[in-house]
Amino acid sequence: MNPRIFLSPPWMGGGEEQRVREAFASNYIAPTGPMVDRFEALFSEAVGMPNVCALSSGTAALDLLFRELGVQRGDTVICSDLTFVASIAPAVHAGATPVFIDCDDATWTMNPRLLAEALLEAERKGARPKAVVAVDLYGQCCDYDRIEALCARHGVPLIVDAAEALGARYGARAAGDAGWASVYSFNGNKIITTSGGGMLASRDAGVVERARKRSQQSREAAVWYEHRELGYNYRLSNICAAIGVGQLAHLDTIIARKRAIAAGYQARLRDIVAISWMPEAPTGTSNRWLTILQLDPRLTRVTPEQVRLALEAENIESRPVWKPMHAQPVFAGARCHGGAVSERLFRQGLCLPSGAGLGDHDLDRVAAVVRACVASF
Incomplete structure (x- = not known):
């Protein structure tokens, strides 16, 4: 394996x-x-x-x-x-x-x-x-x-x-x-x-x-x-x-690597129209702690969970986007202003491996699984 x-x-x-x-x-x-x-x-x-x-x-x-x-x-x-x-x-x-x-x-x-x-x-x-x-x-x-x-x-x-x-x-x-x-x-x-x-x-x-x-x-x-x-x-x-x-001492290096990883995923998967990425706000610069894709259900039948399972089958960890607090059982009934955007991001999002030590071969592995999974549906 x-x-x-x-x-x-x-x-x-x-x-x-x-x-x-x-x-x-x-x-x-x-x-x-x-x-x-x-x-x-x-x-x-x-x-x-x-x-x-x-x-x-x-x-x-x-x-x-x-x-x-x-x-x-x-x-x-x-x-x-x-x-x-x-x-x-x-x-x-x-x-x-x-x-x-x-x-x-x-x-x-x-x-x-x-x-x-x-x-x-x-x-x-x-x-x-x-x-x-x-x-x-x-x-x-x-x-x-x-x-x-x-x-x-x-x-x-x-x-x-x-x-x-x-x-x-x-x-x-x-x-x-x-x-x-x-x-x-x-x-x-x-x-x-x-x-x-x-x-x-x-x-x-x-x-x-x-x-x-x-x-x-x-x-x-x-x-x-x-x-x-x-x-x-x-x-x-x-x-x-x-x-x-x-x-x-290595903070700048780590952030540069994280940003390069995000760019690397986007470059490898840019032709898949059903995939979009967490936007970067025009007001600043993200450290790209995690790279997150979104799957548009109007353009593909594959779900983030199916992609996650496909990655796991290849010994690759990924994870859903944070589940919104208002949807957590422990906060049942809590007041929430809005909520639809958080719910949609949770349903459609998946966090990809984003460790600063990842190399091109690792990104190739991850991207290949994502591509194959999307193509299979």
Whole structure:
């Protein structure tokens, strides 16, 4: 059987192991340490955000931000509909009611028109949302300018979930450089990885420092263990941070490879009229975290699931587009503004293997299976 092609495996550039060796040599085999400090400094420079805090996951970063905002039972939090569940789960754990916003066709990210509708509806009810979570989807920034303006007009903090978008751009701004605060993920399948990890960023230094304290069990500055509030153990390991230091050195290379892979698939399959691709917004540059095709049911009888199974039969991993949050059983009955676009993208979309280590032979393998599957129906 041919070697396995994974959806989005980690890509090591060569310096990560040396950074880990340095961390071991320092004997900081613990949360916090010099590699955490170094990783934060390098990351801050990379995204242009002056205040950052390395954490155990992007979900932890969101949890700390909702804690900072005092999200609790009876509150509402507005969130992108087409996303991974972690974008909203911490708010729901805190007791909030989610309200979802459909995406638009041009970017697949939060539709500002529908967000305006949701904010006006909340205003009429006299129930201002505690936050808006706008997701930078599959490596593409949402419409920062319009969404920021809407949130400012209604006095609602904007959190940018840039978990999938490190290295992407919105105009001259880096992904996550918007709103009140932003979060990033370093899970094993993301643009860079620390095995598991995340980052919280904000231009408000107080927000970041309070999050840092809460991530360390809210321990006070005393010789003994003193706590005036309950915190969390959300710190990033010094060893994991060392991987991140090594990975950040190759960020531009990884993004260039991801973009080349997307272009490679499109070139190989451009003659198949039933296939279209996730568009790139004119407002910025996507990091092309994952390459996603759409199959138009008006032009072909083949479904994304049939293509996925054909790929799997050849030892190639692919995956459906995120299932919309409003369609998830756990959120049955939740308010959603729109929803038809997210549902269509879920029905018609398939994420193709997009690891930065893929070569031309790998792209040829994937494209050949897709082509044969479409031709067979």
